[in-house]
Amino acid sequence: MSILVYAEHDNSVLKADTLKTVAAAQKIGGDITILVVGHNCQTVAEKAAKVNGITKVVVADSAAYEHQLAENVSLLVSELAADYSVVMATALTTGKNFMPRVAALLDVAQISDIIAVESADTFVRPIYAGNAIATVQSLDAKKVITVRSTGFNPVACDGSAGITSLDNVINAGISSHVSDELTVSERPDLGVASVVISGGRGMQNGDNFKLFDGIADKLGAAIGASRAAVDAGFVPNDMQVGQTGKIVAPDLYIAVGISGAIQHLAGMKDSKVIVAINKDPEAPIFQVADYGIVADLFEALPELENAL
Amino acid sequence: MKVLVPIKRVIDYNVKVRVKSDNSNVDLANVKMAINPFCEIAVEEAVRLKEAGTATEVIVISIGDKNCQEQLRTALALGADRAIQIETDQNLDALNIAKLLQKIVEEEQPQLVILGKQSIDSDNNQTGQMLAALTGLAQGTFASEVKVEGEKVNITREVDGGLQTVSLNLPAIVTTDLRLNEPRYASLPNIMKAKRKPLEVKSAADFGIDLTARTILLKVTPPREREAGIIVESIDELVEKLKNEAKVIS
Ligand SMILES: Cc1cc2nc3c(=O)[nH]c(=O)nc-3n(C[C@H](O)[C@H](O)[C@H](O)COP(=O)(O)OP(=O)(O)OC[C@H]3O[C@@H](n4cnc5c(N)ncnc54)[C@H](O)[C@@H]3O)c2cc1C
Ligand SMILES: Nc1ncnc2c1ncn2[C@@H]1O[C@H](COP(=O)(O)O)[C@@H](O)[C@H]1O
Numbered sequence: 001m002s003i004l005v006y007a008e009h010d011n012s013v014l015k016a017d018t019l020k021t022v023a024a025a026q027k028i029g030g031d032i033t034i035l036v037v038g039h040n041c042q043t044v045a046e047k048a049a050k051v052n053g054i055t056k057v058v059v060a061d062s063a064a065y066e067h068q069l070a071e072n073v074s075l076l077v078s079e080l081a082a083d084y085s086v087v088m089a090t091a092l093t094t095g096k097n098f099m100p101r102v103a104a105l106l107d108v109a110q111i112s113d114i115i116a117v118e119s120a121d122t123f124v125r126p127i128y129a130g131n132a133i134a135t136v137q138s139l140d141a142k143k144v145i146t147v148r149s150t151g152f153n154p155v156a157c158d159g160s161a162g163i164t165s166l167d168n169v170i171n172a173g174i175s176s177h178v179s180d181e182l183t184v185s186e187r188p189d190l191g192v193a194s195v196v197i198s199g200g201r202g203m204q205n206g207d208n209f210k211l212f213d214g215i216a217d218k219l220g221a222a223i224g225a226s227r228a229a230v231d232a233g234f235v236p237n238d239m240q241v242g243q244t245g246k247i248v249a250p251d252l253y254i255a256v257g258i259s260g261a262i263q264h265l266a267g268m269k270d271s272k273v274i275v276a277i278n279k280d281p282e283a284p285i286f287q288v289a290d291y292g293i294v295a296d297l298f299e300a301l302p303e304l305e306n307a308l
Numbered sequence: 309m310k311v312l313v314p315i316k317r318v319i320d321y322n323v324k325v326r327v328k329s330d331n332s333n334v335d336l337a338n339v340k341m342a343i344n345p346f347c348e349i350a351v352e353e354a355v356r357l358k359e360a361g362t363a364t365e366v367i368v369i370s371i372g373d374k375n376c377q378e379q380l381r382t383a384l385a386l387g388a389d390r391a392i393q394i395e396t397d398q399n400l401d402a403l404n405i406a407k408l409l410q411k412i413v414e415e416e417q418p419q420l421v422i423l424g425k426q427s428i429d430s431d432n433n434q435t436g437q438m439l440a441a442l443t444g445l446a447q448g449t450f451a452s453e454v455k456v457e458g459e460k461v462n463i464t465r466e467v468d469g470g471l472q473t474v475s476l477n478l479p480a481i482v483t484t485d486l487r488l489n490e491p492r493y494a495s496l497p498n499i500m501k502a503k504r505k506p507l508e509v510k511s512a513a514d515f516g517i518d519l520t521a522r523t524i525l526l527k528v529t530p531p532r533e534r535e536a537g538i539i540v541e542s543i544d545e546l547v548e549k550l551k552n553e554a555k556v557i558s
Contacts, residue, residue, distance in 0.1 A: 010469070069474065070437065071446055093467040097449050100402070100437035109401045109522035112432050122526065127431055128325045132334050135526040175446040178462060178473040195557070219557060227486060237452065237466045237487060244346075244426060244486065246468075252556040262324055269534060273554045275546065281539075290537035290554065291546055303543040308557070 001030030001120060004080060006089035006099075007048050011038045011066065014047040016192050017090040019154035021147045022051055025088055026155065027117035031055045034161075035080065037073055039066035050157045057163045064171040068094055071172035074101035079168070081106055081142065091146035092191075099146050108140035115151030129243040129266040149191060150249035150270055183236045185223075190241065193222035195252045196268070198241055199234070200226035202257020202278070202297055206234040211298075212256075214305040224248065224268075226258045242267035257297050260285025277301075309419035309456075309478075311354040311363045314409055315347035315383055317376040318429045331527045343379045346424025348386075349484040352491040353454060354422050355387035362456050363420070365389050369412055371405055373397050377507060384502035385494035391505065396512035396519075402430075404519045406438035411515050413443050418479060420461065425450050425483040436483035446476035452487040 003025045008015040018034070025032045032054040036045045038061065045059040058080075064072050077098070081087050087102060089095030091113045103110035115133075116124035122137045123145065190196060197212050197219070212223050224241040225234065241248055243266035253271035258264060260276070260283055268274070269288055276289035277300050286292040293300060319325060320340040328335045343351070357363035368383040370376040371394040380391040394408055413421060423436040440447035448454070448463025452471065455462040456478070464473045466485045494502075512519060540546045550557045 067472070067474075070440075070449070074441060093450065093465075096433050097437065097447075100434035101441040101447070103434070104403060104406060104438035104441035107403070109403050110432075110434050110438075111523070112434060125431075126531070127528070128319070128334060128429055129431070130531055131325050132327050133529050133531050135528075137524040137526055138522065139524065140522050172446075174444075174477045176475050178475050180470065180472050182470040231487065236470055237485075238468055238470050243428070243431070252550070252554075263321070269531075273550070273556045274534070274537075275550070286539070287536045288534045291549055292537065292539045293541075293543065293546055294539060295543075300543060304547070307543050307547040 001028065001086065002084045003028060003030050003032045003086040003088060004084040005032055005034050006077065006087070006095060007034050007036045007044060008090045008092055008094060009036065009038060009041060009044040011041045012043055014044045015090070016154060017092060017149040019051060019157070020149040020152040021088055021090045022054060022155050023152040024114065024117060024147045025086070026053055028086060028120050033058055035060070035077070037065045037068060037076060039063050045163050049161045049163050050159055052156045052159045054159065054161050056161050058166060059163060060166040060168070062169040064169050067177040068098070069175050069177065070098035070101050071175045072170055073098045074105060075170045075172060076168065077102045078105035086143045086145065088145045088147055091148050095146050099144060103144035106142055106144065108142050108144055109138065110144045110146065111136060111138055112146050113148045114145055115148050129262050130269065131262065148247055150247055183238050187216060188220065188222045190222045190224055190239070190246050190248055193220065194250050195219040195221035196224050196248050196250045197221045197254040197256065198224035198226065198258060199229055199256050200258030201228035201232065203229060203234055209235055211301040215301065215308065218305070218308045226264050255285050256301065258285055259283050260288065309363050310365045310367065310416060311357060312413065312416055312418035312421045313347070313350045313354045313366065313368045313383070313388065314421070314423050314435070315351065315368055315370050315379055316344040316424070316427050317341055317370065317372055317379045318344045318427055321345055321428055327528050327530045331529055333525065333528050341375070343382055344424050344427050346426055346484050348491045349486070349488050350422040350424050351383045351386050351388060352489045353484060356489065357456070358387065367392065367416060367418070369394065369409070371396060371400065371408055371512065380507055381502050382494060384505045385499040386492065389505065391507040393507065393509045394512050395509055398519060400519060401522050402432050402434035403438055403522060404517070405435050406442055407517050408512060408515060409439050410442040411517070413439070420478070420480060420482060422482045422484060425485055436481050440481040443481070445479055445481050447481045448474055448476055449483040450485040451482050452485050454482055454488070
């Protein structure tokens with residue numbers, strides 16, 4: 001078995017999620033190659049070469065790949081896939097964007113968002129917002145899989161694999177990048193932080209999210225939100241935790257002014273410890289919280305900041 | 309320009325499904341069904357394009373058994389012009405859905421196909437991208453803004469780091485995210501009018517596509533349930549528990 005793992009990166013930093021995708025690949029077993037597609041992404045390739053348990057790193061570095069446009073990347077990956085029996089990527093927005101395109105070009109199904117590997121052709125994945133867990137067998141000879149990071153522990157990074165460069169540049173010429181409007185934050189990524197504090201509609205406005213700052217500083221926490229808080233414009237879209245947003249599983253998740261709809265729970269209920277702060281004792285979030293406090297968040301948050 | 313909108317009949321998003329006791333699947337008997345919420349957003353966007361004079365016709369399509377006609381009628385009541393049902397009793401993989409949609413794209417030649425980004429039942433997030441690959445068209449997934457400009461369409465996408473805008477040649481494939489628009493409700497007169505709009509039924513078997521399943525659902529189990537914990541009386545008690553009992557902060 002030979003496995004191609006697509007590296008998740010922004011041309012300068014290899015995302016920690018890739019280390020979890022490699023862990024999932026190891027569960028399938030076989031020679032693992034990490035593919036780095038981007039532009040001026042040599043530092044990513046060097047970091048990828050240190051990932052334990054891999055055979056080699058392959059880099060495709062070209063202006064055509066700078067923004068990892070699905071039209072271009074999928075043609076490259078589906079061509080490379082000829083030499084591999086499994087192609088894997090992390091189920092983040094880049095992988096979700098181009099991987100089904102790869103699968104269709106290869107005429108195979110995709111298994112999305114796996115959280116466990118049962119055998120080389122059988123995988124476990126949540127369906128219905130995590131209210132059911134499906135075990136799925138793939139009948140395709142070649143497998144295209146996206147991996148949900150929260151299901152796997154990252155592999156270590158003290159190896160030294162070789163790096164090969166590819167020079168095939170594929171530009172489908174049907175799409176181009178216009179601009180990015182990225183959220184700048186000093187805080188850790190939602191996906192990697194060991195503590196996450198999220199606010200919902202109960203926060204009332206974006207300014208009130210500042211009440212989280214002192215607490216997040218003290219706990220090294222990332223800040224998340226419910227869909228209602230994002231829809232209302234309190235905070236940017238990339239902070240949404242849930243079925244159709246980010247999936248997190250930190251050691252500690254603090255839900256503040258969030259009712260606990262199934263779509264929100266889908267993104268955080270695998271957290272180790274859940275704390276809920278809500279003024280409504282009937283809020284469903286209390287049914288999954290290890291520690292609940294029935295309180296007005298505008299009183300509870302300053303108190304919490306002081307008590308830490 | 310023509311806009312094609314594929315919609316899926318799924319469990320209503322408010323309903324919490326139960327797994328069948330034989331672990332064969334979830335139990336959908338007597339469960340409220342609806343248009344997949346992301347497809348509703350797709351219909352709304354297409355109708356707005358028509359209202360703005362950009363689109364000339366909005367065609368909705370659903371692949372499924374006879375019941376999905378109910379969702380097609382709802383989409384017609386929301387403003388779509390005509391509907392196509394591709395009849396099948398099979399539960400098709402996203403790849404096979406995309407292959408059937410490809411045939412309709414070839415027949416109808418829409419300039420835009422707007423799909424939902426994800427079905428809330430299978431949580432696949434695949435069909436739009438697969439259809440884009442099969443038709444060789446550009447794709448704008450997870451869209452929060454769609455702007456048609458001449459021969460191109462600009463799509464603002466919700467990505468992990470924030471927002472990204474791409475420019476695509478038309479025809480193109482778009483998948484919707486939550487912030488694209490807020491769907492309207494169907495008014496009673498429009499629901500009545502929708503009953504007279506055309507709904508064409510085709511059989512999946514007639515397309516000459518090999519629809520063999522590529523995956524087997526071996527079993528479906530309930531998730532690990534979390535036990536409700538305790539209600540603490542004060543913030544001090546909470547912090548004490550987090551330090552000494554849960555040991556998640558120091
Ligand atoms: C297709 C689809 C996808 C979705 N995806 C997601 C997703 O990924 N993530 C997500 O989060 N949601 C998602 N949702 C939305 C979800 O169904 C809920 O609507 C949403 O999670 C509600 O957000 P909320 O809890 O912040 O708001 P509400 O449900 O309005 O809850 C607000 C809570 O704040 C409490 N509160 C108010 N004021 C105070 C105060 N002063 N002090 C303390 N507590 C207070 C209230 O008691 C209440 O419990 C999705 C929905 C659909 C249809
Ligand atoms: N049976 C179907 N009929 C019509 N459209 C579908 C069907 N299944 C999926 N789609 C479309 O594909 C989108 C994404 O679905 P999925 O890839 O299953 O998550 C949906 O929001 C629909 O727009």
